[in-house]
Amino acid sequence: MKLTKWTPMRDLTSDFFNVRRDLDRFFDSFLRGDYGTDDPLFPAVWTPAADIIERDDTYLVKLELPGVKKNEVKITIENNILTVSGEKKQENELQDKEHYRFERTYGAFRRSFTLPSTVKGEKIEAVYEDGILTISLPKAEEAKPRAIEIKVK
Structure with a gap:
């Protein structure tokens, strides 16, 4: 078994960037209208x-x-x-009905x-x-x- 050196900052920064990525996706999706709205108020x-x-x-x-x-x-x-x-x-x-995700x-x-x-x-x-x-x-x-x-x- 290969040992990996534990670096606490790497884990902390990795978690931070994962949360940031998820928040970016959430807000991008909201502004883009992925939540089923075609309302002209939210172009x-x-x-x-x-x-x-x-x-x-x-x-x-x-x-x-x-x-x-x-x-x-x-x-x-x-x-x-x-x-x-x-x-x-x-x-x-x-x-097309074969599309599963629009990013x-x-x-x-x-x-x-x-x-x-x-x-x-x-x-x-x-x-x-x-x-x-x-x-x-x-x-x-x-x-x-x-x-x-x-x-x-």
């Missing part, structure tokens, strides 16, 4: 995951949008707020990010590839990090 919603990365000359915002068509994504900037919105439409062929999320989404005032709005670009939307937000010249040498007298 299907989902929030795409986002990564925000700062580089020397640009900010990158990456959003996971699997299954969303490129022409169904809208990107706007108003009052220094970047908004990405769209809709992931459900396939009509899901009326994929459908419906409208909207994410907004407050931009620093140092972003050049007219130079923003977006690329959508393999379900990942990458928005490049170039920094203005005055916002780029620079080294200033100071002479000591």
Whole structure:
């Protein structure tokens, strides 16, 4: 018999992440309408995951949008707020009686990010590839990090 070293923190963190996963599934199911409601007061919603990365000359915002068509994504900037919105439409062929579980999320989404005032709005670009939307937000010249040498007298 192989002995396994007991690490109490591993058991504690494992339990924590299991509870978190179960709660996430519960709330996702409730918002998605898995409980038999087609009520328009509870439309299907989902929030795409986002990564925000700062580089020397640009900010990158990456959003996971699997299954969303490129022409169904809208990107706007108003009052220094970047908004990405769209809709992931459900396939009509899901009326099949052989389906036992529906975990994929459908419906409208909207994410907004407050931009620093140092972003050049007219130079923003977006690329959508393999379900990942990458928005490049170039920094203005005055916002780029620079080294200033100071002479000591």
